[in-house]
Amino acid sequence: MKTYTTFSLLLFLFFSLISTQILFGQLGFCGGNSGDPIFTETFGTGTDRGPALPTGITSYFYTTGVPADGDYTISSNTNFYDWHNTTDHTPGDTNGKSFIVNAHFTAGEFYRRTVSGLCENTSYEFSSWLINLQSPNGFCENGGLPINVRFQIWDSTDTTLLASGDTGNVMSQATPVWEQYGLVFRTVPGQTSVILKMINNGNGGCGNDLGIDDIVFKSCGDFISVRNDTNESSITSCEDLGAISTTLTATPDFSIFNTHAYQWQESNDAINWTDIVGATNPTYTTPLINTTTYFRAKVSEDAINISNNLCNVVSETFSLHIIPIPIAPVSNGDISNCQGEASGLSVSVPDGVSVNWYDAPIGGNLIQPNSTFFQTETAGNYYAEAISELGACISPTRTLVTAIFHPLPVLNNESLTFCEDENINLSADITNANYLWSTGETTLNISANTPGTYSVVVTNTNGCSNEKTITLEQIDRPILKSIRSDGPSIIIQTENIGDFEYALNFGAYQTSPIFDAVLGGSYIITIRERNFCGEINEPYIHLVIPKFFTPNGDGFYDTFRPEGIPNNIPYSLSIYDRYGTLILNSRDSLFGWDGFFNGRKLPASDYWYTIIVENNMYKGHFSLKR
Structure with missing residues (x-):
């Protein structure tokens, strides 16, 4: 087991601490x-x-x-x-x-x-x-x-x-x-x-x-800001304001360097830089500048390193932009459109230039900012002004662009009627134009005989189009279903419904299909459509057959006598009782039955008749009352 002296242990801990701080x-x-x-x-x-x-x-x-x-x-x-x-x-x-x-x-x-x-x-x-x-x-x-x-x-x-x-x-x-x-x-x-x-x-x-x-x-060096005497980091000025000068100050934050040496530089593209002779102080006053120029300061901690780009750093860049006055926009042409269509007016400007639109060549109202395109539906003159995105420098003049709107063909929709089996003329109304009908025809007028909706697109000489719609309704001619007599009344019935009117023997017309209190006889029944879309003339023999008779000798209804049979037309009449027994038969003579059969009075009852006139048969019954 190894032992360490106190000094050795302290050295070990010291270098371990340093090593740990570096490695991590x-x-x-x-x-x-x-x-x-x-x-x-x-x-x-x-x-x-x-x-x-x-x-x-x-x-x-x-x-x-x-x-x-x-x-x-x-x-x-x-x-x-x-x-x-x-x-x-x-x-x-x-x-x-x-x-x-x-x-x-x-x-x-x-x-x-x-x-x-x-x-x-x-x-x-x-x-x-x-x-x-x-x-x-x-x-x-x-x-x-x-x-x-x-x-x-x-x-x-x-x-x-x-x-x-x-x-x-x-x-x-x-x-x-x-x-x-x-x-x-x-x-x-x-x-x-x-x-x-x-x-x-x-x-x-x-x-x-x-x-x-x-x-x-x-x-890596201090953060070095560059501001002028009005605390700006850049200046943008329009060319027409003339040359300008400003005083710049480079200010380091002392985060890295303890001392500072300076060399001011200038550039016309912010890429290639040139040292400014004698400009080695923290401040620098530019000469009068009339073209865009950039300024910065090289800074090093020691003056000996100021010219060695491996050892110095560069400050923020101060830009002094002299913006050329933009020329007026170039018109892309006046616009001629049809009424109701939006016109897109446009102009062209170089990159870095935007466009404002006005309603007057000088002054006036701003009607569209920051766009080379202006859309309008109102005819008139419009004026485009160029403005630089940097410095907001304005073109000396504005460019006129005109919007013209041609009127559309004036057309009126129609609802028309026509008679069945007849043709009707449809018109686009306007001459000296081009036409395209929904039928594919291309003439001013077309002929139609089918109900429905027709349309025509009319294009005038200015190329402006409008559409007309014609709704076409057919009026049917009358079709006779039947004519019948009901006592003294004549009742007419048609197969179809329409605006029909009726007349007897070419007399006055009425809208009712029933004629009341008409004497028996031969008639011409006329049915016509009131818009003159068809007429029927139908001959008709109106037989007025009594519904009853009272043979009591009082002079009223004493005989059963049908009215209306023409004298010159063959006919026959037969009467039957309720059992089908033929009571009498009369041909081609003026007939009247008094209620007798074989010399005796027949009882009050219902009796049936059959009348044949010109191959037309009429059947019915009547009452004999006593």
Whole structure:
């Protein structure tokens, strides 16, 4: 059993505490401003695999095929196993590649890279993007093993750990997601290079498959804001207001640097920067500016490093935008539409310019903001004004665009009637136009003889169309069903119903089909439709046959005598008793029966008759009353 002195135990606890704090440090990013990247690894582009990483960077085996556990490849896709098939992370590249790793069965280091050219006593930010390639719907149980990577920054002797942090378990996700991780570290005096290590904290197996891309090192310094003397972070001014100048102040937050050296820079594109000679103070007053210009300050802790971009950082950018006055919008043409149709007026402007619509060339009312398109159903002149999205600079003039609305053909729907078996003329009403009837005809007028609904689309010379509807109803001609006599009345019945009227012997018409108190005789019965849609003239012999007679000698109804049999028309009349015995028969003579048979009075009773006139038979009965 070993024994420790008190001093040895204290040393052990001290270094254990330091080691624990370092090994279990937190990931994080620079809280201030960063400089331009001093090291970048994107793993290249192309559709072919590889090339393999240089010797010493990884102990994993390189393959151009499917990477097994402990293998890696460099590829522009991840179409392996049941993994997500996704692209690399680097923005804007084509067929960009990434570092594809299938974790070894034994946890441990899988990437090591020396980064040189650093400045001593300077803070830096390391960052990298990682992705879990395993799909949760794949073959692996519970979505597979998570990925878990430790990043370490060591000094160039590989004996002093400068920073360390773990990603923790990164589980598989339904869609592939690249995530960024970072570390902040500081070089010590005399140190100009460091070693980056990536360690797999988990063993390989089903899962723990990852992609790595965009490894970047940047200097890290204070957060440095830039404001002008009115506390603005940018200025936007219209060109017609003339050149402007402002005084800028760079203000560090002292989160990293204890002292500060400055070098102001300017740019016309915010990409390429030029040092401003003599501008080395925290404040800088610009000259008069009449074109868009950007300003920033390079800042380092020591003046000797101000010109070394590996050691300095850059402030926020102050933009001084001088916005050109936009030209008036370009009209896409006046619009000529039909009444009731919305007109879409439009103009064209360059990118970065919007359009406001007015009802007057100067002043007037704003009727449509922020659109190159204006829709209206009202004829008139409309005016489009260009306005820059930056600075709200207004075009010196407005562009006239006119909307014209042509009237539609004026059509009136109709409801018409026509007589059965006749044609009726249907008209679209308007000449000098194009026509399309629901029947397929294309003429101004068409002929119809079938009831129903007809329509016609009329298109005038301006190309404007309207529709007319005609409802057509047929009027049927009268069809005679029967004419019969009921005592002195004549009753007419038709097969159909209509607006019919009736007349006897071409006399006055009546709407009732019953004629009362008509003397017996020959008549012409006329039935006509009141709209002149058909007429029937039917000859009829009206026989008025008494319903009873009283042969008592008082001079009233003493004989049974039918009325109305024409003298010149053959006829016969027979009378029977209730037992069918023929009592008398008369032919072609003026007949009247007095109630006697073979010289004796017949008793009061009902008797039957049969009358034949021109092959028409009339039957009935009457009463003899005593």
